[in-house]
Amino acid sequence: MESLAEQVEVCRRLSDSELTSRLAGAVLRERDALISALIHIGEFDERELAQKYAYANLFEFCVRKFGYSRSGAGRRIQAARAGKRFPVVLEMLAAGQLSIAGAAMLNEHLTPENHGGVLAAAKGRNEDQIALLVASLAPGRRRRDSFRVVAAPAAPASPAAAPTSPSGPGQAPFALSSDPAVPEAASPEAIRRVSFDASEETFDLIRRAKEVLRHRFPKGELDDILRLALNRLLADEDRDRRRIGALGPITAAVPEGRYIPESIKQAVWERDAGRCAYEHDGRRCDSREWLEFDHIVPVAEGGRSTVENLRLLCREHNQAAGRAIFGGPARASVRRAGAPARPRRAGTVRGPPA
Numbered sequence: 001m002e003s004l005a006e007q008v009e010v011c012r013r014l015s016d017s018e019l020t021s022r023l024a025g026a027v028l029r030e031r032d033a034l035i036s037a038l039i040h041i042g043e044f045d046e047r048e049l050a051q052k053y054a055y056a057n058l059f060e061f062c063v064r065k066f067g068y069s070r071s072g073a074g075r076r077i078q079a080a081r082a083g084k085r086f087p088v089v090l091e092m093l094a095a096g097q098l099s100i101a102g103a104a105m106l107n108e109h110l111t112p113e114n115h116g117g118v119l120a121a122a123k124g125r126n127e128d129q130i131a132l133l134v135a136s137l138a139p140g141r142r143r144r145d146s147f148r149v150v151a152a153p154a155a156p157a158s159p160a161a162a163p164t165s166p167s168g169p170g171q172a173p174f175a176l177s178s179d180p181a182v183p184e185a186a187s188p189e190a191i192r193r194v195s196f197d198a199s200e201e202t203f204d205l206i207r208r209a210k211e212v213l214r215h216r217f218p219k220g221e222l223d224d225i226l227r228l229a230l231n232r233l234l235a236d237e238d239r240d241r242r243r244i245g246a247l248g249p250i251t252a253a254v255p256e257g258r259y260i261p262e263s264i265k266q267a268v269w270e271r272d273a274g275r276c277a278y279e280h281d282g283r284r285c286d287s288r289e290w291l292e293f294d295h296i297v298p299v300a301e302g303g304r305s306t307v308e309n310l311r312l313l314c315r316e317h318n319q320a321a322g323r324a325i326f327g328g329p330a331r332a333s334v335r336r337a338g339a340p341a342r343p344r345r346a347g348t349v350r351g352p353p354a
Contacts, residue, residue, distance in 0.1 A: 035094050041076055042084035051316045054280040056287030078104035086115050097123045102130040109137045142197040149190050239269045260293055260305040268293060268310045278317040290315035298325060 002010065014022065041058070044050070050061035062073035079100045083090040089110075092098035102122055110118060118137065122130050135141075198206070209229065210220045217224040235241060276285040294313040297303030313321065322328065 031094060031096065034100065035090055038076060038080040038083050038090065038093070038100075041080035045077065045080060046084065048316075048320065051278075051320050052280060054278055054283040054285045056276065056285055056289070056314050057316055060287070075100050075104040078107040082107035082110060086110060086119070088115075088119060092119065092123065099127060099130075101127045105130055105134050109134060145196040146193060149192050239266060240274050256304065258295075258299050258305070260310065264305060264307055264310065265293060267307045268312060271307070272312040275312065276314040276317055277311040278313055278321075285314060285317060287314035287316075292318045294318050294321060 011019065011022075041062075045058050050056075050058040053061065055061040055064065058077055059070075059073055062068045062077065063070060066073075068076065079089070079093070082103050083093070089098065089103050089106075093100065093103060098119070102125065105127075106118060106122060114137075118133070121133055125133065206222065206225070209225050210217075210222075213225055213228070214220060216228075274288060274291070276287040276291065278285045291312050291314055294311050295303040295305070296309050296311060303309050319328075
């Protein structure tokens with residue numbers, strides 16, 4: 001097999017017609033590889049293997065394990081789910097009649113009743129045209145919130161640094177490592193942008209906050225106002241800002257049933273460092289969202305609300321643990337349209353409540 005350097009050199013020597021022909025072949029192979037990846041992602045998703053391997057969800061698995069960008073992972077997952085439900089989506093992708101971005105945008109709008117007509121209307125359309133099609137399927141729907149770094153200060157050039165490939169010398173475009181390092185946080189000088197479509201009530205609250213706080217923040221900048229409001233909110237809601245002593249001693253008398261005293265909740269929270277405690281082959285899930293207090297021995301089987309019998313689990317791992325004990329259907333994110341919601345596992349308490 002030719003090395004990358006050899007492939008580059010061969011490409012440079014091609015005539016225009018040869019280059020055009022080989023490019024077309026490369027695009028077809030890329031498309032075939034993409035379809036194969038989507039099929040595998042869809043099956044991987046159906047089996048919930050990301051959760052088994054101690055990732056909070058498939059999105060985190062794709063980003064952390066395979067090095068996909070966040071947008072790239074999201075598009076592949078949504079397109080894979082669309083193809084899993086409606087194989088014609090994969091056929092259209094293979095034929096070049098639909099882009100992966102288009103398939104991802106359409107996924108949550110496709111139903112058994114409308115998918116034929118919607119996909120026919122999307123055939124051959126570009127991303128902007130499919131966005132208009134989606135808007136017609138869900139009129140008045142809000143845009144998704146945006147929360148991202150949009151610019152960072154330029155790093156000083158190092159004259160001694162030798163040019164390398166994006167992945168480093170001798171490395172593949174991405175490595176299937178056990179868990180690639182998490183990218184470092186953006187520097188304080190980076191520009192961050194947050195945008196969302198606000199309700200009328202939220203809009204009026206922001207406007208009133210700007211008026212009330214004008215003496216403190218003469219410019220009326222939302223960054224100042226939201227920072228103050230969020231710090232006050234998290235002072236009450238964020239368990240990472242609390243300590244066990246402030247909630248009183250942990251008593252020996254533990255009530256029966258699902259009730260968990262605040263002091264015990266806080267002790268479990270601090271022991272588990274405010275993150276999911278699920279582990280697999282030495283890897284621990286690092287999710288800090290949708291955390292719930294899980295009874296290791298369920299209340300239905302006599303479990304008590306003690307520090308030793310409680311742990312923090314993200315919702316996906318809590319529900320997976322419940323299915324392992326009590327059985328149950330697939331998770332809500334991949335349930336078929338119209339399927340009933342799954343009852344929550346007995347003995348769990350959502351957290352972190354105030």
